[in-house]
Amino acid sequence: MIVLAVGSKLITRRLSTELTRSRWQNLLEIVVTGIEKQIEDVGLQNPKKYIGFLGTLFLFVALAALGTVIPGYEPPTGSLSTTAALALCVFVAVPLFGIEEQGLWGYLATYTKPTIIMLPFNIISELSRTLALAVRLFGNMMSGAMIIAILLTITPFIFPIVMTLLGLLTGMVQAYIFSILAAVYIAAATRTRKAKPALAIKT
Amino acid sequence: MDNMTIIAVVSIITAGLTIALGSVGPALGEGRAVSTALSSLAQQPDASATITRTLFVGLAMIESIAIYCFVVSMILIFANPFWNHVIAGAAKVAGK
Numbered sequence: 133m134i135v136l137a138v139g140s141k142l143i144t145r146r147l148s149t150e151l152t153r154s155r156w157q158n159l160l161e162i163v164v165t166g167i168e169k170q171i172e173d174v175g176l177q178n179p180k181k182y183i184g185f186l187g188t189l190f191l192f193v194a195l196a197a198l199g200t201v202i203p204g205y206e207p208p209t210g211s212l213s214t215t216a217a218l219a220l221c222v223f224v225a226v227p228l229f230g231i232e233e234q235g236l237w238g239y240l241a242t243y244t245k246p247t248i249i250m251l252p253f254n255i256i257s258e259l260s261r262t263l264a265l266a267v268r269l270f271g272n273m274m275s276g277a278m279i280i281a282i283l284l285t286i287t288p289f290i291f292p293i294v295m296t297l298l299g300l301l302t303g304m305v306q307a308y309i310f311s312i313l314a315a316v317y318i319a320a321a322t323r324t325r326k327a328k329p330a331l332a333i334k335t
Numbered sequence: 336m337d338n339m340t341i342i343a344v345v346s347i348i349t350a351g352l353t354i355a356l357g358s359v360g361p362a363l364g365e366g367r368a369v370s371t372a373l374s375s376l377a378q379q380p381d382a383s384a385t386i387t388r389t390l391f392v393g394l395a396m397i398e399s400i401a402i403y404c405f406v407v408s409m410i411l412i413f414a415n416p417f418w419n420h421v422i423a424g425a426a427k428v429a430g431k
Contacts, residue, residue, distance in 0.1 A: 173388065264399055267399065267402060267403060267406060268395065268399040270406075271403070272402065274409075306395070308391065309391065312392055313392065313395075
């Protein structure tokens, strides 16, 4: 986390809008515009509002997984506390963004759509989504680390390296999945029901 | 067989069965999801970005069922509360 914060502070110290820029700034711009485009694809109208939260989630989980290249490194997302904390952040952020977009009553009204009978189910689905986010990330990271640890005692040298590669791949995919799911939940909470447009042509 | 042996045997067998049976369903489901995604990619290659992203999200949701089973079997092997309780009881008896 320190590497992320210090690195981005150093790079953005001298931003330039001309045609030539340092390669670090280029890297950051690629990453930021990539994430922004993904958020927009999911269906959020104004990606600049959410990119702070979602981008941080993605970069933190991705870099936590990338660090397994360094020997002696244990991914922080391999413990249930970290992933539960991240899932709780999403759990808190979804109503925050929803209320910001639709007002308090507007957001609470979405719980009663499509009918009032769905109210307990909507609440339960909200809680279980959060739990699923935490356990999914935790299970993927922990299983990767555990498989490598077990394999190191059985067949050293080559096979654990292959499993480390697989762990890297799943780490990246899980980082992407985590942030995309958070974006989908936020999009579901902030989607305003537009009034049905009147039929244009009547012949 | 005393309590300790029963708990150990049942835990190990259940852990193995959990992960064995629990990975059949998600594997079949993921196979079907990928095959449908491939055929729709063949039909509409220019929507490949959306299809690929939706495929990955769907695969992650299916995979999480297998992850739940894996977590349960890990708990049974490594963080088994009944086993810890029985071990603590046996240690107390031996220390007396």
